[in-house]
Amino acid sequence: MGYARFSYADVYVFLSCYGQLECCGCWLRTEENPSIATSFYETEEMLEHLKLHIAAGHNVPEETIEDLKADALVNDKWIDNVYHGMCTSCEGYGVCLVRGPPPPKHADDCWGCKGSGLCKDCEGMGGNKEWQAYSITIKESQ
């Protein structure tokens, strides 16, 4: 999901499929400042980072800030889940989403699951071993 692009802004901000908010090609990462963080696990950290851009006179659209804030709860939850090993292909459900959102129709010719209806990347587990343990603790706390 993207929040800003270089075509209309001085930052390129998006939520990566690897579970981090990215400031891609960040202009603040320079030879003088090579170690500045450009990937974040929390929306709040990204908003703080964008303040540095604004302070440097870069064009950060207001919609970018507003959209990030509006999605903060959902994004931070998702990032946390991915951090704990959730499969992003099936969003932790273990079902094949190749044929669109649920309820999926899965024929033998589905290139994802070959008809089994299980996610091809986690084979229906919803994530790695760490995720399985973590998802149990989520269910118990609900």
Ligand SMILES: [Zn+2]
């Ligand atoms: Zn940046």
Ligand SMILES: [Zn+2]
């Ligand atoms: Zn999966």
Ligand SMILES: [Zn+2]
């Ligand atoms: Zn399928």
